Amino acid sequence: MLRLTAVALVAALALAGCSDTSTPGAPSSSAPPKVTGQVAVFAAASLTEAFGTIKKDFEAANPGVTVTFNFAGSSALAQQINQGAPADVFASAAPANMQQVTDAVSPVTFVKNELEIAVPKGNPGKVTKLADFADANRKIALCAEQVPCGAAAKKAFAAAGITAAPDTLEQDVKAALTKVRLGEVDAALVYKTDVKAAGADVEGIDFPEAAKAINDYPIATLKKAPNAPGAQAFVDYVLSDKGKAVLAAAGFSAP
Amino acid sequence: MNKRRVSKGRLPVALVLPAVVGLAFLLVPLVGLLARTQWADLPSRLFSAEVGEALQLSLVCASVATVVCVVLGVPLAWLLARGDLPGRRFIRALVTVPLVLPPVVGGVALLLVLGRRGPVGELLDGWFGISLPFTTAGVVVAEAFVAMPFLVISVEGALRAADHRLEEAAATLGASRWLTFRRVTLPSVMPGVVAGTVLCWARALGEFGATITFAGNFPGKTTTMPLAVYLALESDPQAAIVLSVVLLTVSVAVLASLRERWVAG
Amino acid sequence: MTLDALLQVDRAGLDLPLTVNPGEVVALLGPNGAGKTTALRTLAGLLPLRDGHIRLGDQPWDQPPRTFLAPQRRTVGVMFQDYLLFDHMSVLENVAFGLRARGTSRSEARSTALTWLLTVGVAEYALSRPRSLSGGQAQRVALARALATTPDVLLLDEPLAALDAATRHRVRTELARHLRDFPGHTVLVTHDPLDAMVLADRLVILEDGKVTQTGSPRDVAQHPRTDYIAHLVGLNLLHGNANGTAVILDNGNHLTLAAPAQGQVHVAFSPVSVSLSPVESTAPNTWRASVTGVEQHAHTTRVHLDNTVFADLPPTTVATLDFTKPLWASINPSDLRAY
Numbered sequence: 066m067l068r069l070t071a072v073a074l075v076a077a078l079a080l081a082g083c084s085d086t087s088t089p090g091a092p093s094s095s096a097p098p099k100v101t102g103q104v105a106v107f108a109a110a111s112l113t114e115a116f117g118t119i120k121k122d123f124e125a126a127n128p129g130v131t132v133t134f135n136f137a138g139s140s141a142l143a144q145q146i147n148q149g150a151p152a153d154v155f156a157s158a159a160p161a162n163m164q165q166v167t168d169a170v171s172p173v174t175f176v177k178n179e180l181e182i183a184v185p186k187g188n189p190g191k192v193t194k195l196a197d198f199a200d201a202n203r204k205i206a207l208c209a210e211q212v213p214c215g216a217a218a219k220k221a222f223a224a225a226g227i228t229a230a231p232d233t234l235e236q237d238v239k240a241a242l243t244k245v246r247l248g249e250v251d252a253a254l255v256y257k258t259d260v261k262a263a264g265a266d267v268e269g270i271d272f273p274e275a276a277k278a279i280n281d282y283p284i285a286t287l288k289k290a291p292n293a294p295g296a297q298a299f300v301d302y303v304l305s306d307k308g309k310a311v312l313a314a315a316g317f318s319a320p
Numbered sequence: 321m322n323k324r325r326v327s328k329g330r331l332p333v334a335l336v337l338p339a340v341v342g343l344a345f346l347l348v349p350l351v352g353l354l355a356r357t358q359w360a361d362l363p364s365r366l367f368s369a370e371v372g373e374a375l376q377l378s379l380v381c382a383s384v385a386t387v388v389c390v391v392l393g394v395p396l397a398w399l400l401a402r403g404d405l406p407g408r409r410f411i412r413a414l415v416t417v418p419l420v421l422p423p424v425v426g427g428v429a430l431l432l433v434l435g436r437r438g439p440v441g442e443l444l445d446g447w448f449g450i451s452l453p454f455t456t457a458g459v460v461v462a463e464a465f466v467a468m469p470f471l472v473i474s475v476e477g478a479l480r481a482a483d484h485r486l487e488e489a490a491a492t493l494g495a496s497r498w499l500t501f502r503r504v505t506l507p508s509v510m511p512g513v514v515a516g517t518v519l520c521w522a523r524a525l526g527e528f529g530a531t532i533t534f535a536g537n538f539p540g541k542t543t544t545m546p547l548a549v550y551l552a553l554e555s556d557p558q559a560a561i562v563l564s565v566v567l568l569t570v571s572v573a574v575l576a577s578l579r580e581r582w583v584a585g
Numbered sequence: 586m587t588l589d590a591l592l593q594v595d596r597a598g599l600d601l602p603l604t605v606n607p608g609e610v611v612a613l614l615g616p617n618g619a620g621k622t623t624a625l626r627t628l629a630g631l632l633p634l635r636d637g638h639i640r641l642g643d644q645p646w647d648q649p650p651r652t653f654l655a656p657q658r659r660t661v662g663v664m665f666q667d668y669l670l671f672d673h674m675s676v677l678e679n680v681a682f683g684l685r686a687r688g689t690s691r692s693e694a695r696s697t698a699l700t701w702l703l704t705v706g707v708a709e710y711a712l713s714r715p716r717s718l719s720g721g722q723a724q725r726v727a728l729a730r731a732l733a734t735t736p737d738v739l740l741l742d743e744p745l746a747a748l749d750a751a752t753r754h755r756v757r758t759e760l761a762r763h764l765r766d767f768p769g770h771t772v773l774v775t776h777d778p779l780d781a782m783v784l785a786d787r788l789v790i791l792e793d794g795k796v797t798q799t800g801s802p803r804d805v806a807q808h809p810r811t812d813y814i815a816h817l818v819g820l821n822l823l824h825g826n827a828n829g830t831a832v833i834l835d836n837g838n839h840l841t842l843a844a845p846a847q848g849q850v851h852v853a854f855s856p857v858s859v860s861l862s863p864v865e866s867t868a869p870n871t872w873r874a875s876v877t878g879v880e881q882h883a884h885t886t887r888v889h890l891d892n893t894v895f896a897d898l899p900p901t902t903v904a905t906l907d908f909t910k911p912l913w914a915s916i917n918p919s920d921l922r923a924y
Contacts, residue, residue, distance in 0.1 A: 140554045204436075204454065209537060211554035232454040233536025234543075236550060240532070243428070248437040249453050488631050489669040491656040493683035494734060503682070507673040 101129040104295035105151055107142045108134060109158035109213075109282065111178065111238060114262050115315035116156070122311070123302045130295060138212060138237055140165075146287065153296035156284040156303075159213040163283040172285035175303055176317035180217055180278055181257045182270040183245045190251025195221065195272045198229040198252065206244045206253040209234040214241070217278040218254045224277035242267065256280070258316035281320065350568070357561050365562045370539060370548065375566060378544040381456065382524040385463035386471075389520045392464075393471040394513060398501065400472070401479035412476070419469045426465055427533025434461065434534075458535035459542050463524035470523050471516040478512020479505070518578055525571055588738055588770040590628065591637035597623050598794035605738075605770040612785030613774045616813060620794040621774040622666075625740050628772060629663050630656035641737055641770075657686070659738070662731030666743040668723050670715035676702065676726050677711040683734040701729040705763070721752040728763060739764075741773035745780050757783055778817040782806065790814055808924050810851055821859070821894050823852045827923060836893070841869040843918040850923040856887065858920035859896035861906060862913050871915035876908045890914055 108116050113136050120132040135142065135152070139162035146152050146166050156175070157163040163172045184192050190203050198205050207229060208215030215234065222229050232250065235241040241253040246266045260269035284303060286296040302308050309319065365371060399405065400412050418426055434441040434452050444450040452458040486508060490500040506513070528546040535542040537551070545567045552560035588605040597620035605611050613621045626632040628639060630646065633653055639646040646654045662683070670679050680698035685691065702708040705725040707718075715723060724744065731739060744760060745753050761784050764771055775781050781788050782802040790798040790805065790813070798810045809815035815822035825834035827846040833839060840852060865871070878889035885897040888908075896914065898906075906912065 138554065144557070206536065209551050209554070211551045211556075231538065233538050234551075235537060236532055236547075236554075243533075244431075244536070247428075247431050247435055249431055249435045483669070485665065486669055486671060488629075488656070489663065489665060489671075490682070490686070491631070492629050492659075492661055492663040493686055493730070494657045495682070495686035496657055499686055504671060508671075510673075 099129075100127050100292075100295045100298040102131070102292050102295055104130060104132045104153050104292055104299050106132055106134050106154040106156065106299060107146060107150070107152045108136055108154075108156040109139045109142070110136045111158055111256055111258055112136070112156055112282075115258070115312050115317065118311045118315075119303060119308055122307060123299060126302070127298065130298075132299065140212070151291050152287055153290040153292050154284065154286055154299050156282065158280060158282055159216070160281055160283055162213075163285065166285075166287070168288040169283075169285035170288055172283035173300075173304065174281040174320040175284045175308075176282045176312050177320055178256045178258055178280045178282060178317055180214070180221055180254050180272075180275045180280075181260050182272055183242060183253045183255045183260050183263070183267050184251065184270060185245055185248040186266055186268060188268060188270075189248065192252040193270065195225050195274050196227055198222070198231070198254070199227050201230045203230075203252065204250040205229065205231045206233050206235055206241045206250040207231040208238055208241055208254070209236060212237055213280060214238040214255060217280050221254070221272075221274045221278035225274040256316075257318075261316035279318075282317070353561060353564060353568070357565050358558055361558065362562055362565070365559060366566060371563060371566065373540050374543050374545050374548040374563070375570065377456070377459070377540070377542075378525055378546075378567070379570070381459045381463055381544060382521055382527075385460045385467060385524040386517060386521040388460065388464045389468040389471045389524075390513075390517055393468050393516075393520070394475055394506075397472045397475035397479060397516075398505070401476045402484070402505075415472050416469050418466055419473075423466050423527065423529030423531075424533050427462060427530035430462060430465060430530065430534040434458075453534060454536040454538065454542060456535075456541055459531055459544060462530040462534040463527045466527050466530050467520040467523040471520040474516030474519060475509060475512050478509035478516075481512075482508050514578070518575060522571055522575065525567070586642035586737070588628075588639075588641050588772075590639040592624050592627050592639070593635055593637035594620070594623055594627060594632065595635050596620075596632075599623050599627075600794055601789070601791065601796060603772070603789065605772060607770060608768055609787065610764050610771040610773065610785045611787050611789060612781035613772065613789050613791050614778060614781040614817075615776065615791035617776060619791045621776075621791055622742055624791070625663075625742050625772065625774050628738065629661050629740055630654060630659050660734075660736050661738045661740055662734055662736035663740045664727045664731045664742065664744055667747055668715075668727035670723060670726060670730070672714060672716050674715075675712050676707070676715060676718070679715060679726060680730045680733050683730065687734060698729070698733055701733045702726070705729045706759075719752075720748045721756050724748060724756055725759075728760070732763070732767065735769075737769045739767055739769055739771045741771070743775055744773060744784075745777070746775070760784060807853075807922070808851070809853060815853065819856070820853045821856055823893070825850060825852060830918070832923065838872065840921065841918050842921055842923050844923070846923040853922045853924075854916055854920050856895045856897040857885070859890075859894065859914055859916055861888065861896060861898060861902070862915070863906065863910060865913045866915065868915055869918055870921075871913055874912055874914040876912065879903075879908070 106116065116134060123132060124130055139157040139159055142155065143157065143162040143165040146155055146168065155163065155166055155169060163169055182192060182195070184190060192203065197203060207218050210216055210219055233244065235244065238255050238259050242255050242259050242263055244250045245253045246263060257269065260267055284300055286293065286300055290296040313319070396415070400408060400415070431453060432438050436442065436445050436451055436453070441452065444452070452461055482505070486504055487500050490504045495503065526546055528550060531544060532547055537543050537547050545563060549560050549563045549567070552563055586607060590603045592599055592601040592603060597618065599620040601624050603611070613624060615621050623632065627634050627647065634647045634649050636649055638648045645652045646659055671682065674682065677695060677698050680701055681694040684694035684697055699708060699711060702711055705728055707722050707725045710718060710722060715726065718726065745757055748756060757780060764784055773784060785802060788800060788802055788805045789796055792811065792813055798805060798814055805814060806818045809818055809820055809822055812822055823834055825832045825840065827842065827848060827850045829845045830842045831839065832842060832850065832852060874890040876888055876890060877892050880887050882897060886900055886903045888896045888898060890896060
């Protein structure tokens with residue numbers, strides 16, 4: 066149901082985008098300089114679905130612009146950028162990774178992501194609350210502490226005073242979700258957006274301690290951006306109401 | 321005479337140049353790894369509990385997986401090289417699939433079959449209470465799945481190259497096919513078996529994708545060295561480099577010692 | 586107990602009836618590709634017959650389509666052309682292998698193997714690897730290995746072909762002695778007439794998978810029936826129709842015999858009995874010949890005449906002849922053998 070709404074919303078946005086550009090004869094002089102060319106966006110893997118939609122809308126609104134993505138773990142992206150990868154925009158899943166990038170120009174938090182308990186369809190392990198993660202008889206997947214979702218989970222458990230008994234510490238959130246989707250674990254702690262993206266195979270369960278472990282997502286243009294106007298236009302679009310709507314539909318909450 | 325020696329001594333540039341580039345291509349990243357290592361930290365990191373645990377787990381799992389591969393893979397290679405089964409070419413092609421399959425996909429495939437919802441995993445769980453994912457046994461299974469083709473291909477090649485008339489000679493001397501295999505075929509392809517075993521072990525030791533997908537990642541249970549390296553890379557690249565150097569040293573040492581033993585023998 | 590076989594295999598078009606009595610050595614002699622080795626492989630059980638049979642006494646070994654006894658269940662010993670010794674075992678283990686495979690205890694197998702190595706004279710190499718042996722030594726080890734299981738049937742595939750000339754000469758007589766002592770049935774395959782003559786009691790000549798002649802070495806050597814055999818034993822062979830002492834050859838020429846004969850005959854004569862002269866004579870069996878080739882052959886010069894007959898002449902005679910001028914060849918009728 067939620068999905069359907071999201072699709073409708075996206076379609077509406079796309080149409081809106083089209084109507085914006087359907088008056089090519091009058092480029093107003095007050096508009097920002099026309100952006101063209103490629104915009105290289107390095108973005109956290111959890112943004113894959115939402116940014117995919119935003120790209121379509123953004124490209125429709127700015128003919129002549131092509132957005133190319135590099136989705137990966139935020140820390141890997143930060144390292145790539147620091148090694149000189151030609152990036153225009155960096156959207157990180159954690160402020161820590163953004164801080165590693167010395168070239169980032171005034172990062173802004175554009176969304177927050179909350180943790181949610183993910184269980185396989187039908188909830189075979191009968192998991193209802195965070196405390197169930199301490200049960201050694203249940204198969205539990207968490208993210209490794211080294212990756213953002215693992216760090217967030219650690220915070221949540223600390224806040225709740227629970228010692229989790231995981232069977233595996235996955236290398237990223239999608240891997241944890243795969244284990245849930247295949248029914249190999251009874252529960253995993255992942256982001257709301259991931260539960261949403263996983264569709265019908267996975268059910269999400271909210272828990273109160275999630276509020277203690279909210280992840281801020283900063284976005285920034287980069288000093289050495291090959292396409293600085295394009296970079297700024299993309300960031301502006303993400304921060305615009307249209308961009309926020311797409312992100313909200315994907316399960317992100319406003320900052 | 322003199323001219324001839326000169327022309328023999330000069331190596332063709334068309335071969336030497338790509339060869340040198342190829343060698344550099346293989347060695348430079350390793351040199352880079354060693355150059356970036358902070359040697360001062362090495363001892364303290366090396367003797368940390370996590371590294372010791374991961375290293376021990378890696379060595380044990382790779383070795384057990386190799387034993388599994390030899391026990392199952394050598395007979396399979398024999399069947400492919402000597403058996404007159406129908407569709408042999410097709411079966412041989414299937415055996416090589418794990419070679420080209422991305423290991424992560426291999427891990428998912430293993431989960432689908434041996435996971436607790438998979439057809440085989442369900443039986444194992446229901447009858448014997450055995451669940452492979454997230455266990456050390458699962459690591460062995462994942463490593464064996466990915467590494468076995470190396471052994472099978474190597475042994476099968478040796479079997480095809482071996483003189484099968486020796487087996488005929490054994491038969492005329494009254495030896496059954498099993499005795500012939502044990503006493504004649506196997507010893508004559510021993511170099512191939514050893515090479516295949518070493519390759520298989522090395523592949524198992526470095527296995528990452530299938531292991532993390534099928535067996536997960538839990539320190540002391542399923543976190544082998546490559547997994548530890550990958551996760552360390554997320555937060556502490558220096559630690560990852562040290563772990564890699566350890567892995568590199570151990571594998572080079574083991575391969576070198578094996579080689580010497582077999583060359584001497 | 587007789588080895589009785591009719592070997593029929595599609596490959597090489599083999600169709601070979603073969604009977605071997607105990608203690609008898611039969612040589613299959615023929616050119617390369619005649620099907621000799623194929624025949625040997627069917628006897629060993631390494632190749633099934635398409636048709637025919639192999640029986641040892643009343644025990645069937647191969648009788649398509651019903652019966653096929655696997656090689657390891659036949660009481661055969663095989664000596665392969667390049668011996669096929671097991672390189673990863675010692676010489677002693679090689680010879681003991683067959684005994685061990687047939688269930689003899691280790692110590693007994695080793696002692697029997699050593700006895701065989703003593704018999705063939707290579708006991709001092711018992712603990713060596715086969716790779717370190719010379720050709721002649723390896724040949725003896727292969728023989729010992731084939732004999733150690735006391736087989737009923739001994740099969741030898743070109744037993745001397747892998748040896749150099751000097752070794753071959755010595756080993757041949759030795760092998761003949763061992764074969765004489767062997768009480769079972771021996772079939773040996775060779776393309777060398779001398780090996781066949783020295784080693785075998787009976788020759789079976791195989792050409793294109795078919796038997797062209799069979800008999801004792803002496804009989805075959807004296808009365809060759811095909812050009813292949815005549816060439817092997819070093820005789821000229823002509824074919825024709827006799828009426829008394831006159832023979833009309835298949836090529837239309839005439840010959841005169843010393844002893845009368847009748848009907849289809851083979852006429853054999855030694856190349857030594859052919860003489861060449863620059864002068865035409867009126868003696869019988871004289872014809873004008875043209876030289877088609879000259880080669881040195883041991884201590885004589887072999888002169889090919891008209892591509893059909895060759896003459897062996899002493900070098901002194903050759904020196905007096907001018908091969909570019911007309912020559913007349915002649916044979917004394919008493920040197921001709923018709924049969």
